[in-house]
Amino acid sequence: MLVVKDKPKSPISEAYRTLRSNIQFSSFDKEMQLILITSSGPGEGKSTTSCNLALAMAEAGNSVLLLDCDLRKPSTHKKFKISNNVGLSNVLAGRAKFEDSSHWYSKNLCILTAGKIPPNPAEMLSSNRMKAFLKEARGVFKYIILDAPPVIAVTDPQILSTMVDGVILVVSSGVAEIEAAKRAKELLENVNANIIGSVLNRVDTQSRHGYYGGYYYYYGDEGQKVKKHKEEEE
Template structure:
């Protein structure tokens, strides 16, 4: 659900804005321009997080590019209800230009879907063309958000994390296994990924524990916590 668009005044939408602000102020030396969003396993909400974060960044007047880098099981196009006929894979393969494949969701947010599922996702994402494409995008957009596959499932996120300024690990309460989340963190650290934080979602209200430095937002018996 795109709560930033559909429920802009909700506590959850405000949580994404807080996440946006935390990212913007997360580094004094280097701007966090290219952000990778991933999770330890499937079904933890990484695509929902990346999509709403992109909307939150765009609504503050920044030019934002959201790229669905899950070339195995893409879902960003479903959230924005746009076509996935042409996308990242088609651009990297040289079959179509970026300008012909992207979708301007609003005046500030540009979405590039995954496109046709290729036989070699990891190799395509690690290619020289991918690095060149991201470098070109840096010169056009203020922020670039990569929605990547789960870390433990495939090597794609590790490959992409080496190109990103920062990585956000999404962890879902009741879905993610603690050891799996630790393993995901270790795999990212093995390639020197800059993990700037985690997003914990789907926490039931009764399990809440308030403490200094955490932010809680209640809605529909769930809490989104940015840590």
């Protein structure tokens, strides 16, 4: 659900704006320009988080590129109801140009869907073409958000985490197992990924524990305060 667009005044939309602010102030030495969103397993809401975070950043006047880097089970095009005939895989394969494949959803938000599912996603994402693409994107957009596959399932997020400035791990309450979340964190740390924090998703709003005014508060790895509300599925 694109709650930032459909319900801009809702508490959930405000939670995404808080997440946006926390990312912007998460580092004093290096700007968080390339941000990877992943989860330990499927169905935890990492794509929903990626899409709504991109919308929140764009509405603040920032130029944003949302990349669907899940070349195995893409979903960004479904959420925004745009075509996925060509996308990132086509651009990296040299069969399409970025200008012809991307979608300007709004004045500040550009979306590049995953495109045709390739036979070798990991090799494509680790290629020099991918590195060159991200380097070029840095010079055009204020923020680039990468929606990656679950980290335990495939190596793609680990590969991509070495190319970005920060990683956010989405954890779904009642879906993610504690050990799986720990394992996902370890896998990212094994490649020296800069985990700037986590988003706890689908918290039971009927419980009064940990809540104030309908928000769930927690602290990310760097100490930044984040508030998040119960969310929709991935």
